[in-house]
Amino acid sequence: MKLKSLLLATFFAAGLGAAHAAEGELSIGTEGEYPPWSMADAAGNVTGFDADVGNLLCAKLEMKCHFVVQAFDGLIPALKAKRFDIIISGMSITAERKKQINFSVGYAELANMFVVKKDSDLAGIKDIDTLLKALDGRTVGVQAGTTHAHFMEKRASSAVLKTYDTLDQMQIDLASGRVEAAFADASALQDFLARPDGKDFQFVDVKVQSTFDPSLGEGIGVGISQENTELKARIDKALCELIADGSIGKASQTWFKADISRPCK
Incomplete structure (x- = not known):
């Protein structure tokens, strides 16, 4: 976790105390260092797809939003400690996480991919089973607390897993050769490939x-305290309306050049 995020998280947590979705106000926990999902500047201003989703949601609920920046692997503990009301931070809905918190309906769907050097023998692999076997003994970077880390621990236990607090830290190590591959959602890694330090890298053509x-996981959802069933019902209804009217799809086009919204069932 970068110092910037640590300072922001500390500042906001100290000012908030226990969050209870006060009348007309909603506090939203987000990482702030995961472009294009969530990016925070030094003043605590948050932009990105999840910021847009949060603002759309609050407008639909007729509530005022403010964002709280927190390292990704600390989001669930902070929600349980009532430092904010909900999480909107590219968080996948998983059975393991549902043991600790509740989730809204899914509002987006991810394509997860590996990035490697263009001259790597991994670059030409076309199927997931071959790729996972080829990762045996190789160092792979993932962000701590993510579904990507859980997946690698479960499906590629012979790989050497290196975890990072932020995507930036992982990408720095990838560019410098300290890891041979990085695994994250494709939209986040695309930003790295477009930068000068990513010019010698590419996606492995395997969407996981x-x-x-x-x-x-089961798509990306809003994290909500298990006891806050009324808020969950309101958020579910609002999200389904925002998906149906194309608002979330339009926001995702802005950040991903594609509609990654997940239709309500």
Whole structure:
């Protein structure tokens, strides 16, 4: 976790205390260092797809939003400690996480991919089973507390897993050769590939989706305290309306150049 995020998280947590979704106000926990999902500046201003989703949600609920920046692997503990009311931070809905918190309906769907050097022997692999076997003994970077880390621990236990607090830290190590591959959602890694330090890297042409392994989740949802059933019902209704009217799809086009919204069932 970068110092910037630590300072922001400390500042906001100290000012908030226990959050209870006060009348007309909603506090939203987000990582702030995961472009294009969530990016925070030094003043605590949050932009990105999840910021847009949060603002759309609050407008629909007729509530005022403010964002609380928190390291990703600390989001669930902070929600349980009532430092904010909900989580909107590209968080996949998984059975393991549902043991601790509740989730809204899914509002987005991810494609998870590996990035490697263009001259790597991994670069030409086309199927997931071959790729996972080829990762035996190799160092792979993932972000701590993510479904990507859980997936690698479960499906590629012979790989050497290196975890990071932030995506930036992982990408720095990838560019410097300290890890041979990085695994994250494709939209987040695309930003790295477009930068000068990512010019010698590429995606492995294997999209790893939740249909392949349930540990990758059931889409991206809003994290909510288990006891806050009334708020969950209101958020579910609002999200389904925002998905149906195309608002979330339009926001995702802005950040991903694609509609990654997940239709309500």
